[in-house]
Amino acid sequence: MKTIGKLAKELSINVETVRFYERKGLIVQPLKPDSGYRIYDNTHVNQLKFILKAKALGFTLDEVASLMSLSGSCADVESMGLQKLRLIREKISDLQRLEQVIQDMTNSCKANQDPNSCPIINSLS
Amino acid sequence: MKTIGKLAKELSINVETVRFYERKGLIVQPLKPDSGYRIYDNTHVNQLKFILKAKALGFTLDEVASLMSLSGSCADVESMGLQKLRLIREKISDLQRLEQVIQDMTNSCKANQDPNSCPIINSLS
DNA sequence: TTAAACTCCGTATATAGGTACAGAGTCAAC
DNA sequence: GTTGACTCTGTACCTATATACGGAGTTTAA
Numbered sequence: 077m078k079t080i081g082k083l084a085k086e087l088s089i090n091v092e093t094v095r096f097y098e099r100k101g102l103i104v105q106p107l108k109p110d111s112g113y114r115i116y117d118n119t120h121v122n123q124l125k126f127i128l129k130a131k132a133l134g135f136t137l138d139e140v141a142s143l144m145s146l147s148g149s150c151a152d153v154e155s156m157g158l159q160k161l162r163l164i165r166e167k168i169s170d171l172q173r174l175e176q177v178i179q180d181m182t183n184s185c186k187a188n189q190d191p192n193s194c195p196i197i198n199s200l201s
Numbered sequence: 202m203k204t205i206g207k208l209a210k211e212l213s214i215n216v217e218t219v220r221f222y223e224r225k226g227l228i229v230q231p232l233k234p235d236s237g238y239r240i241y242d243n244t245h246v247n248q249l250k251f252i253l254k255a256k257a258l259g260f261t262l263d264e265v266a267s268l269m270s271l272s273g274s275c276a277d278v279e280s281m282g283l284q285k286l287r288l289i290r291e292k293i294s295d296l297q298r299l300e301q302v303i304q305d306m307t308n309s310c311k312a313n314q315d316p317n318s319c320p321i322i323n324s325l326s
Numbered sequence: 327t328t329a330a331a332c333t334c335c336g337t338a339t340a341t342a343g344g345t346a347c348a349g350a351g352t353c354a355a356c
Numbered sequence: 357g358t359t360g361a362c363t364c365t366g367t368a369c370c371t372a373t374a375t376a377c378g379g380a381g382t383t384t385a386a
Contacts, residue, residue: 079383081332091333092375100373111382113333126325134299137373143322150319154310157303157321164300171293174259178286185279194275196282197268206362216363217345225343236352237364262343 083116087124094124102127102141134160208241212249219249227252227266259285 084091097103098114103123106114123144130140139156146152184195209216222228228248231239248269255265264281271277309320 079333090375093373095335096374111333112335113382129325133302143325146322150310150313150316150321153319153321154307157307157310161300161303161307164296164303168293168296168300171289171296175286175289175293177258178282178289182279182282182286185275185282188275191275194278196275196278197271204363215345218343220364221344238352239363256343 078116080114080116083120083124086121087128089124089128097124097127097137100137100141102137102144134164203241205239205241208245208249211246212253214249214253222249222252222262225262225266227262227269259289 078086080091080094084094094103098105103120106116106120108114126144127137127140130143131137135143139160143153143156146156181196181199184199188195203211205216205219209219219228223230228245231241231245233239251269252262252265255268256262260268264285268278268281271281306321306324309324313320
């Protein structure tokens with residue numbers, strides 16, 4: 077049982093972020109006694125840890141919400157994982173192509189003898 | 202000599218985008234006769250093509266602005282390219298680590314026999 | 327008992343890169 | 357000479373993920 081400040085500190089996140097996640101429906105509504113202060117327990121801590129880990133894996137908050145609602149169904153969770161995997165691989169190969177292009181460009185810069193022109197700028201123009 | 206609509210169509214971009222780039226100082230101010238209509242020539246077309254190509258390579262608009270202002274100095278341009286290259290490589294290896302983690306997770310899902318629990322969810326909780 | 331620290335709510339701000347819209351003016355074709 | 361397409365400016369809105377702030381109420385510690 078802790079207030080929002082303690083909770084946020086424990087998880088090294090911002091108080092505002094906790095309220096933001098609550099507004100987004102990512103965590104269960106905390107108890108609110110007469111004072112109006114939110115009171116959290118371990119359920120909330122665990123939910124927030126889940127969110128933070130999933131986020132670190134590159135899931136968006138909307139995807140995190142889906143993951144949490146799918147908890148039971150392993151097949152559905154796996155399918156989200158596979159979809160994410162496809163996106164990641166696509167991103168990787170996009171970046172590798174890009175790497176090659178910029179690599180070539182900077183190489184031609186290195187080889188350039190003319191101080192008054194730049195092969196990169198020329199190739200963009 | 203063309204109005205903004207023709208220009209935008211030629212480059213397959215939005216009219217608003219052209220004005221947006223103008224506000225950001227990315228393109229030279231076009232002529233504006235009495236009518237107030239912007240009039241563009243090939244200089245503008247080339248500048249916009251430059252912007253679009255650089256953007257496609259992953260440069261931000263602020264970086265594009267720098268690139269354009271550096272036009273003369275090949276060494277400076279090369280150095281921006283190399284910096285971008287470092288970022289790209291870092292991103293690639295981040296994504297490759299992520300790929301491995303999610304790959305492992307989905308594999309353990311595939312191997313899972315218990316329909317009432319999911320290894321991915323469990324590893325996040 | 328009072329001051330500091332904490333929390334509340336609602337709203338504004340931030341980033342990046344645009345997109346959309348209202349209301350007015352202009353141009354071109356028939 | 358009128359209609360429809362085009363353009364103008366200025367401002368608001370969009371996504372995603374928060375962060376910051378004002379003004380009021382609450383709790384805690386000395």
